[in-house]
Amino acid sequence: MNPCQEFEKRLPAYQEGLISGQDLKDLEDHLRSCEPCRLALRDLNKTQDLLGGLPEVAPPPWFTQKVMARVREEAPGKRGLLRKLFYPLHIKIPLEAMASILVVILAVYVFKVNEPEMPLLRTPSESVSPIPKDLAHPEKEKEIAPVPAAPKATIPPPSLEPKTTPRGRPGEEQDARQRSGWALEDMKTQERRPSAGGSPEQPAREIPKELFANKMEEPGPSVAPLKKMEPSESKPAPALGAAMKEKDRAHPEVLESGEEKGKSASARSTVGQTADIETRPSRLTLQVRDVREAARKALDLLQQIGAKKVHRETTPEIEIITAAVKSPTIPKLLDQLKTLGEVRGKGQFPPTPEESVLIRIEIVPITP
Amino acid sequence: VNRSNTQEGTIRPLADEDEFLVRSAQKGDLRAFEALVEKYQKKMLNLAYRLLGDYEEACDAVQEAFLSAFRAVGKFRGEAKFSSWLYGIVLNQARNRLKQIASRERRQALSLDHPPAPGSQRLNPDPPSLESSVLAQLEKKEIEEKVQDCIGQLDEGYREVLVLRDILGHSYEEIRQTLKLPDGTVKSRLFRARESVKNCLKKGFGDL
Numbered sequence: 001m002n003p004c005q006e007f008e009k010r011l012p013a014y015q016e017g018l019i020s021g022q023d024l025k026d027l028e029d030h031l032r033s034c035e036p037c038r039l040a041l042r043d044l045n046k047t048q049d050l051l052g053g054l055p056e057v058a059p060p061p062w063f064t065q066k067v068m069a070r071v072r073e074e075a076p077g078k079r080g081l082l083r084k085l086f087y088p089l090h091i092k093i094p095l096e097a098m099a100s101i102l103v104v105i106l107a108v109y110v111f112k113v114n115e116p117e118m119p120l121l122r123t124p125s126e127s128v129s130p131i132p133k134d135l136a137h138p139e140k141e142k143e144i145a146p147v148p149a150a151p152k153a154t155i156p157p158p159s160l161e162p163k164t165t166p167r168g169r170p171g172e173e174q175d176a177r178q179r180s181g182w183a184l185e186d187m188k189t190q191e192r193r194p195s196a197g198g199s200p201e202q203p204a205r206e207i208p209k210e211l212f213a214n215k216m217e218e219p220g221p222s223v224a225p226l227k228k229m230e231p232s233e234s235k236p237a238p239a240l241g242a243a244m245k246e247k248d249r250a251h252p253e254v255l256e257s258g259e260e261k262g263k264s265a266s267a268r269s270t271v272g273q274t275a276d277i278e279t280r281p282s283r284l285t286l287q288v289r290d291v292r293e294a295a296r297k298a299l300d301l302l303q304q305i306g307a308k309k310v311h312r313e314t315t316p317e318i319e320i321i322t323a324a325v326k327s328p329t330i331p332k333l334l335d336q337l338k339t340l341g342e343v344r345g346k347g348q349f350p351p352t353p354e355e356s357v358l359i360r361i362e363i364v365p366i367t368p
Numbered sequence: 369v370n371r372s373n374t375q376e377g378t379i380r381p382l383a384d385e386d387e388f389l390v391r392s393a394q395k396g397d398l399r400a401f402e403a404l405v406e407k408y409q410k411k412m413l414n415l416a417y418r419l420l421g422d423y424e425e426a427c428d429a430v431q432e433a434f435l436s437a438f439r440a441v442g443k444f445r446g447e448a449k450f451s452s453w454l455y456g457i458v459l460n461q462a463r464n465r466l467k468q469i470a471s472r473e474r475r476q477a478l479s480l481d482h483p484p485a486p487g488s489q490r491l492n493p494d495p496p497s498l499e500s501s502v503l504a505q506l507e508k509k510e511i512e513e514k515v516q517d518c519i520g521q522l523d524e525g526y527r528e529v530l531v532l533r534d535i536l537g538h539s540y541e542e543i544r545q546t547l548k549l550p551d552g553t554v555k556s557r558l559f560r561a562r563e564s565v566k567n568c569l570k571k572g573f574g575d576l
Contacts, residue, residue, distance in 0.1 A: 057417045
């Protein structure tokens with residue numbers, strides 16, 4: 001191998017100062033004695049000079065602006081990343097829809113939670129039972145009137161609220177019953193009979209079954225102007241709990257008084273507890289000399305005031321008339337009945353805003 | 369060597385400045401990115417021009433390179449210098465354009481209806497002149513064109529090392545970072561590239 005070729009290969013490294021020691025000495029000795037190798041090194045240096053001497057090219061005018069114009073075209077895309085996330089067709093509309101659904105759910109929830117308390121917020125005039133003051137006993141009137149004054153007893157436990165107010169709420173009637181029931185239950189807790197109340201854990205249905213048995217034996221139709229309530233009322237939710245039981249227990253207390261309490265323990269049966277309460281007539285006893293004549297006049301009277309579902313039952317000694325009369329006409333009815341004889345009312349009408357109230361008039365002869 | 373040392377001596381403050389500008393650009397500051405473009409456009413253009421041998425192509429490549437840099441600036445973590453990272457992007461752009469140019473020239477060469485226009489090829493295939501005094505007679509511009517032609521004859525890998533080292537004056541460390549090549553490979557490629565260019569110029573000029 002030509003020794004010059006060997007040294008020429010080392011010339012670029014020699015140029016860079018990367019050869020040292022004996023290799024460097026040998027190369028430099030060779031360069032001193034070898035003209036072609038010196039020319040090769042000279043050409044190499046000349047080449048590097050030519051390369052290094054190449055002029056720099058300048059960017060064209062407005063090159064930076066052109067580049068930045070392209071960059072800015074891209075920049076909105078970058079900034080628009082968040083916008084893309086909220087692009088109407090992608091996210092925004094679903095977000096709005098979700099928000100709307102959430103609001104609806106929240107509204108329903110809030111309504112359900114607060115619904116049982118709504119009646120309590122009403123004015124006292126609304127919550128008072130429609131019993132005419134002159135018909136009710138004075139002492140009872142005191143008890144019934146201040147319904148709003150007993151809010152603690154009337155507010156059911158929060159856990160029961162969603163269950164006590166499911167769909168298909170009957171409306172004002174139920175509200176009124178609940179109001180009166182809660183209020184009266186609170187006031188009459190001490191009068192509660194063991195047979196009606198039982199233990200708090202005892203199912204509410206057991207009470208009316210027992211009560212209703214003897215009631216059906218009593219004369220008189222079980223006219224039910226509020227019968228439309230029976231389906232919902234006859235199937236109380238099992239999970240309603242103690243508050244519901246308490247409420248249901250309260251109604252017999254309202255409707256019964258005196259010796260009726262004893263009877264009522266067996267006064268209810270198959271129809272259902274609440275319906276039974278509502279259809280039980282309020283009793284009036286009319287003492288007259290002529291029972292038949294008084295009955296006939298009473299029927300005329302009931303007809304005049306627009307009573308419905310009038311039913312007359314005749315026994316050898318007494319006449320029993322049941323009728324559904326409108327609450328506003330009750331005072332007039334009582335006044336008229338007083339003209340026929342001595343009226344003794346049991347004093348309790350169902351504390352309901354229902355227009356029709358079931359009245360049972362027992363026309364009995366005057367006993368010496 | 370001296371030139372690269374001089375450049376290395378100014379690296380730290382430049383790097384600090386670059387770091388600030390890059391961080392700002394990563395946060396969406398376009399003015400910061402514009403400052404980086406302003407600062408590096410000439411160096412990038414010279415690299416692209418020496419690799420491509422065509423000014424217009426080089427301008428387009430650098431423009432695309434800056435655009436790519438802007439898109440990817442968020443991913444820049446500062447493991448290497450920003451300039452090395454940017455040079456790497458320009459190199460990739462240049463490589464892609466070289467492939468496109470080669471493909472285009474192949475198609476034109478094969479087309480009988482549209483033969484390549486005279487002088488459109490980067491390299492002059494004319495045989496070298498044998499006159500010894502030609503170098504002195506050539507205009508400076510012609511010399512530069514000849515050197516550029518010789519650079520263009522190098523293989524891509526050799527050309528990149530030669531341009532970065534002998535034309536742009538980068539240090540071996542910078543070249544290693546930019547090309548992601550070991551030191552020995554960089555040097556061996558450089559030496560072979562210089563030898564090839566020398567031989568090319570000798571063929572062109574007869575004597576240097």
